[in-house]
Amino acid sequence: xxxxxxxxxxxxxxxxxxxxxxxxxxxxxxxxxxxxxxxxxxxxxxxxxxxxxxxxxxxxxxxxxxxxxxxxxxxxxxxxxxxxxxxxxxxxxxxxxxxxxxxxxxxxxxxxxxxxxxxxxxxxxxxxxxxxxxxxxxxxxxxxxxxxxxxxxxxxxxxxxxxxxxxxxxxxxxxxxxxxxxxxxxxxxxxxxxxxxxxxxxxxxxxxxxxxxxxxxxxxxxxxxxxxxxxxxxxxxxxxxxxxxxxxxxxxxxxxxxxxxxxxxxxxxxxxxxxxxxxxxxxxxxxxxxxxxxxxxxxxxxxxxxxxxxxxxxxxxxx
Amino acid sequence: xxxxxxxxxxxxxxxxxxxxxxxxxxxxxxxxxxxxxxxxxxxxxxxxxxxxxxxxxxxxxxxxxxxxxxxxxxxxxxxxxxxxxxxxxxxxxxxxxxxxxxxxxxxxxxxxxxxxxxxxxxxxxxxxxxxxxxxxxxxxxxxxxxxxxxxxxxxxxxxxxxxxxxxxxxxxxxxxxxxxxxxxxxxxxxxxxxxxxxxxxxxxxxxxxxxxxxxxxxxxxxxxxxxxxxxxxxxxxxxxxxxxxxxxxxxxxxxxxxxxxxxxxxxxxxxxxxxxxxxxxxxxxxxxxxxxxxxxxxxxxxxxxxxxxxxxxxxxxxxxxxxxxxxxxxxxxxxxxxxxxxxxxxxxxxxxxxxxxxxxxxxxxxxxxxxxxxxxxxxxxxxxxxxxxxxxxxxxxxxxxxxxxxxxxxxxxxxxxxxxxxxxxxxxxxxxxxxxxxxxxxxxxxxxxxxxxxxxxxxxxxxxxxxxxxxxxxxxxxxxxxxxxxxxxxxxxxxxxxxxxxxxxxxxxxxxxxxxxxxxxxxxxxxxxxxxxxxxxxxxxxxxx
Numbered sequence: 024x025x026x027x028x029x030x031x032x033x034x035x036x037x038x039x040x041x042x043x044x045x046x047x048x049x050x051x052x053x054x055x056x057x058x059x060x061x062x063x064x065x066x067x068x069x070x071x072x073x074x075x076x077x078x079x080x081x082x083x084x085x086x087x088x089x090x091x092x093x094x095x096x097x098x099x100x101x102x103x104x105x106x107x108x109x110x111x112x113x114x115x116x117x118x119x120x121x122x123x124x125x126x127x128x129x130x131x132x133x134x135x136x137x138x139x140x141x142x143x144x145x146x147x148x149x150x151x152x153x154x155x156x157x158x159x160x161x162x163x164x165x166x167x168x169x170x171x172x173x174x175x176x177x178x179x180x181x182x183x184x185x186x187x188x189x190x191x192x193x194x195x196x197x198x199x200x201x202x203x204x205x206x207x208x209x210x211x212x213x214x215x216x217x218x219x220x221x222x223x224x225x226x227x228x229x230x231x232x233x234x235x236x237x238x239x240x241x242x243x244x245x246x247x248x249x250x251x252x253x254x255x256x257x258x259x260x261x262x263x264x265x266x267x268x269x270x271x272x273x274x275x276x277x278x279x280x281x282x283x284x285x286x287x288x289x290x291x292x293x294x295x296x297x298x299x300x301x302x303x304x305x306x307x308x309x310x311x312x313x314x315x316x317x318x319x320x321x322x323x324x325x326x327x328x329x330x331x332x333x334x335x336x337x338x339x340x341x342x
Numbered sequence: 343x344x345x346x347x348x349x350x351x352x353x354x355x356x357x358x359x360x361x362x363x364x365x366x367x368x369x370x371x372x373x374x375x376x377x378x379x380x381x382x383x384x385x386x387x388x389x390x391x392x393x394x395x396x397x398x399x400x401x402x403x404x405x406x407x408x409x410x411x412x413x414x415x416x417x418x419x420x421x422x423x424x425x426x427x428x429x430x431x432x433x434x435x436x437x438x439x440x441x442x443x444x445x446x447x448x449x450x451x452x453x454x455x456x457x458x459x460x461x462x463x464x465x466x467x468x469x470x471x472x473x474x475x476x477x478x479x480x481x482x483x484x485x486x487x488x489x490x491x492x493x494x495x496x497x498x499x500x501x502x503x504x505x506x507x508x509x510x511x512x513x514x515x516x517x518x519x520x521x522x523x524x525x526x527x528x529x530x531x532x533x534x535x536x537x538x539x540x541x542x543x544x545x546x547x548x549x550x551x552x553x554x555x556x557x558x559x560x561x562x563x564x565x566x567x568x569x570x571x572x573x574x575x576x577x578x579x580x581x582x583x584x585x586x587x588x589x590x591x592x593x594x595x596x597x598x599x600x601x602x603x604x605x606x607x608x609x610x611x612x613x614x615x616x617x618x619x620x621x622x623x624x625x626x627x628x629x630x631x632x633x634x635x636x637x638x639x640x641x642x643x644x645x646x647x648x649x650x651x652x653x654x655x656x657x658x659x660x661x662x663x664x665x666x667x668x669x670x671x672x673x674x675x676x677x678x679x680x681x682x683x684x685x686x687x688x689x690x691x692x693x694x695x696x697x698x699x700x701x702x703x704x705x706x707x708x709x710x711x712x713x714x715x716x717x718x719x720x721x722x723x724x725x726x727x728x729x730x731x732x733x734x735x736x737x738x739x740x741x742x743x744x745x746x747x748x749x750x751x752x753x754x755x756x757x758x759x760x761x762x763x764x765x766x767x768x769x770x771x772x773x774x775x776x777x778x779x780x781x782x783x784x785x786x787x788x789x790x791x792x793x794x795x796x797x798x799x800x801x802x803x804x805x806x807x808x809x810x811x812x813x814x815x816x817x818x819x820x821x822x823x824x825x826x827x828x829x830x831x832x833x834x835x836x837x838x839x840x841x842x843x844x845x846x847x848x849x850x851x852x853x854x855x856x857x858x859x860x861x862x863x864x865x866x867x868x869x870x871x872x873x874x875x876x877x878x879x880x881x882x883x884x885x886x887x
Contacts, residue, residue, distance in 0.1 A: 242452075246437035
């Protein structure tokens with residue numbers, strides 16, 4: 024007899040892979056129906072019909088869509104994302120470097136934002152409807168309401184221009200030390216933390232408040248436990264599933280939603296890379312970026328599902 | 343001289359209520375109640391829902407559920423007025439000097455933590471013992487309370503043990519920090535009778551052996567008579583009668599107490615069984631989709647028109663499943679159901695509108711069986727419209743007739759369910775079933791959620807309606823007193839099978855099979871020493887075998 028958790032986990036992983044395949048189809052179809060012509064945009068206005076036809080032939084644009092999809096997918100499965108149309112270079116190494124930069128930025132923001140959000144959520148519940156709760160709610164609501172580019176310029180104005188604490192341009196290069204890198208990305212990290220903090224904190228608060236209605240919380244109160252011990256030890260373990268879900272969605276946002284922030288701070292991450300190549304109609308690069316983003320989204324949500332399953336004592340310890 | 347443990351003087355408790363469509367107002371739940379409890383004694387608090395018994399019990403921990411506030415009086419515990427202790431003083435007291443056993447242990451245990459961790463939590467948190475010592479004490483208590491595998495049961499999670507076991511673990515949790523006072527708040531109400539008797543005996547033994555004082559809260563006078571030294575009868579937040587257990591049970595002074603003592607008094611003469619049945623269930627076997635386990639095994643019962651068949655059993659016996667099979671919600675895997683001489687399609691979708699009309703249902707929870715946004719008139723009027731096409735004045739007239747039949751008179755037609763009491767809600771559900779002019783009504787635990795006196799009223803009404811309309815009842819219940827009151831024939835169910843079946847006079851007369859004997863002898867009786875008698879009797883029988 025297979026443990027039910029193993030069965031559920033295997034199901035979720037299989038579903039995740041299926042979803043990724045479906046995403047690859049959508050990305051491919053999506054890029055096919057985009058208006059415009061790569062050959063046209065490479066050659067510019069001076070192109071003759073003949074040179075256009077030759078270039079299309081060379082780039083394989085005349086093959087049927089289905090053939091192109093499978094040859095693309097086959098390449099992807101072997102780690103080959105194809106060559107960029109604009110400069111003919113392989114995409115994988117260039118994209119890999121950018122992806123690492125983005126992941127580094129996202130990880131730094133997450134390491135600060137996730138524990139902070141959960142702690143603020145716990146504090147809000149402890150002092151619910153009193154001033155600490157209202158202050159935390161007001162501040163986090165304000166920071167999610169301000170558009171990120173504006174937040175970016177606000178922190179640049181204060182922290183880079185007025186007080187000169189952190190650089191306004193997040194320039195990173197190969198061989199840069201870890202400390203220097205952290206210093207360079209200080210401002211975008213602050214902006215990202217402010218952008219995702221509110222959702223996670225509010226979800227933590229709501230999920231725990233929901234659990235606080237349970238009879239076993241009354242049991243804990245009648246045991247004479249301290250209010251914070253009740254929240255952290257008795258309520259939080261039962262609120263893991265909804266909290267993890269919203270944390271993962273925000274982590275995914277940190278990776279795929281940072282385009283604007285990267286542009287504001289001129290940070291060489293995935294976002295800038297994608298924007299550059301969309302404007303050049305470089306379809307293989309756009310497809311590769313789309314696939315990586317989809318993978319990140321699906322992967323993180325898969326982790327959220329798995330944590331939710333593992334957090335359920337009924338599934339972990341069957342009768 | 344006996345030492346006073348708890349001394350409650352002139353307790354007044356208030357709450358803010360929010361009636362629909364009106365401004366919030368303060369209501370008084372407890373009006374100046376006083377009592378004392380000596381060390382090692384048990385005081386039973388008894389009353390119907392809303393009597394304030396749980397509220398008073400929790401006040402001895404200075405705790406108010408929801409918006410409940412203690413606004414007057416004094417609560418002296420071990421010589422201190424705990425209402426003047428402040429939050430820190432209360433925390434020190436709760437879980438150490440006073441502990442609490444809740445009605446539903448299944449909800450009162452944290453599902454995410456193993457039992458042992460919860461049982462010894464306060465003992466550890468207050469530094470009363472080291473972990474090893476506390477665990478050893480917990481295991482001792484588990485053994486004392488008769489739990490299986492006392493050494494290892496603490497490693498299990500709440501969902502891994504049965505309801506009766508969980509209630510005992512909760513008692514162990516309450517006793518672990520060696521408190522002076524334990525509040526038992528309906529600890530056996532949610533259990534089956536055969537489980538209740540064991541838990542009750544275990545609790546009584548534990549109280550006796552640890553010498554702890556206790557408040558025992560329940561609505562069941564027969565239960566409280568087994569464990570208490572004194573009893574306080576409460577109604578609408580006031581003391582009705584307060585005396586020794588013996589005096590309350592054997593010589594009650596007040597009318598209300600007398601009504602409670604004699605509440606199970608409906609007498610119903612059994613009707614002639616030799617009539618062609620209106621409902622006939624033949625060799626029915628059923629299982630839930632995707633499973634291979636038969637929840638009903640070869641069930642055969644008959645119900646003559648205008649009579650009552652009681653299906654008795656404990657949780658998991660398959661009695662509600664039988665109702666689902668008869669109504670077609672769960673098509674039978676095998677067997678056949680005939681109704682009024684014709685075969686009923688096993689599946690709901692294969693039944694005609696007339697089949698549906700003639701077979702109505704009333705449920706346990708009247709609250710959730712009605713749309714809270716519809717008035718009583720809409721609720722009762724719907725079947726009139728659906729089955730008989732009644733409209734307008736005609737429909738209104740018929741609704742009023744039905745309301746008169748359920749003794750609810752004028753002024754109720756425009757009310758919403760939230761504006762009715764529990765008993766009134768159940769009456770409206772009865773009227774709705776009756777509106778279809780059915781030949782058979784399936785009553786699924788219709789009185790289980792009601793207070794005994796209210797339940798009595800509902801049973802009397804059902805019997806009157808049966809006499810007037812000639813409707814047959816399939817009455818599903820776990821309560822044998824109800825069965826005695828209303829049934830013409832009885833089917834005792836156990837693990838999906840009909841264990842014993844026949845006219846009431848035969849089923850309830852010896853010789854019994856083992857299960858029926860266990861079931862019947864487990865129903866608490868309103869007399870002192872009943873619990874010991876039954877247990878001694880069982881011990882002797884066990885030794886004899």
